[in-house]
Amino acid sequence: MQSNNNAVIFSDEFDLLELFNALLQQKKLILVVTLVATFIAGVYAFVSPPVYEAKYYISPPTFENIANLNYGREKSSALNPFTVDDVYKVFLRNLQSDSLRRTFFENNFLPVSSRNAEQYEKFSRDVAVSPLDKDLGGRWLVSIQGKDPVTVTNWVSQYVELAGQRAQREVISNATKEASVLARNQQLQIDSLRESAKKVREDTISQVREALALAKASGLEKSIVFTGDGTSGLAGNMAGSDAYMRGSKVLEAELKNLENRESNDPFIPGLRTLQNWYDFYKALETGEYSVTVYRQDGIVDQPSTPIKPKKALVLILGVILGGLLGTAIALGRVFVLKSRRS
Secondary structure (H helix, E strand, O other), X not given: OHHHHXXXXXXXXXXXXXXXXXXXXXXXXXXXHHHHHHXXXXXXXXXXXXXXXXXXXXXXXXXXXXXXXXXXXXXXXXOOOOOHHHHHHHHHHHHOOHHHHHHHHHHHOOOHHHOXXXXXXXXXXXXXXXXXXXXXXXXXXEEEEEOOHHHXXXXXXXXXXXXXXXXXXXXXXXXXXXXXXXXXXXXXXXXXXXXXXXXXXXXXXXXXHHHHXXXXXXXXXXXXXXXXXXXXXHHOOOOHHHHHHHOHHHHHHHHHHHHHOOOOHHHOOOHHHHHHHHHXXXXXXXXXXXXXXXXXXXXXXXXXXXXXXXXXXXXXXXXHHHHHHHHHHHHHHHHHHHHHHO
């Protein structure tokens, strides 16, 4: 008996046909609300300033693009060659840096007096840098949004070019600094060998002077000549304390040569090799490099259609939302009137 009563109550309160008829009576209200909502959406769609988006597609450089950077970087040298991935990573790091955005903003956002933090934040949101492939070393996309299609087209090209210039300077700086360090190391070794040779020369002069004094005291003018089985052994030992046996004339000539010697370089073993490497690294340090750190993939087209607002979509949403809102208001009126009657 109770279940029948519930059915009656359910049928009485939630009769769909009755509800439909009630809404039909409120059709003018629903129509008016829908039209108002559609009008507001239309005003927004046609009054809101259009926003355009320019896109710049980027690809990694080729080996030929960085070949000039690897001049002299061979197995025989202490310099490791740069790879395409090495150079491209430097470019991508600069492309995503906040310092690049701030520099670009300060150089291009006019007038200067009107700049503020909020404008920079908006500008940062309008600039998007994102990878197009799963491999982060692959293709990337840079896009900039703005109200003027010509401006955003120029900006996106300038933005990528600025990142490329920064990365190029950084890569070349790394290459020249590395060569500079190696050149400085070679110079330090050369200076060390020359200083050592200078001291050896000074010690030799002192030894020759002492030997000369002994030779003069002994009355030996010419070198003692030995024959027989012990000649080679004794001749090889005519140094140190036995150096006076070479005779005063030979010692005087040697002393004169040592004292008048202009440079010790020809007598330093390994010096010429070090000097060659120094000249090689110095040439790399001061050399001119031509390197490309990225490639443009395609061309930058000037946008002809704004990405927002999408007028058709806004109008459709206005109709749908207006209809839903009008129906909700109508339902509210129906239930209020019904509750008053009961």
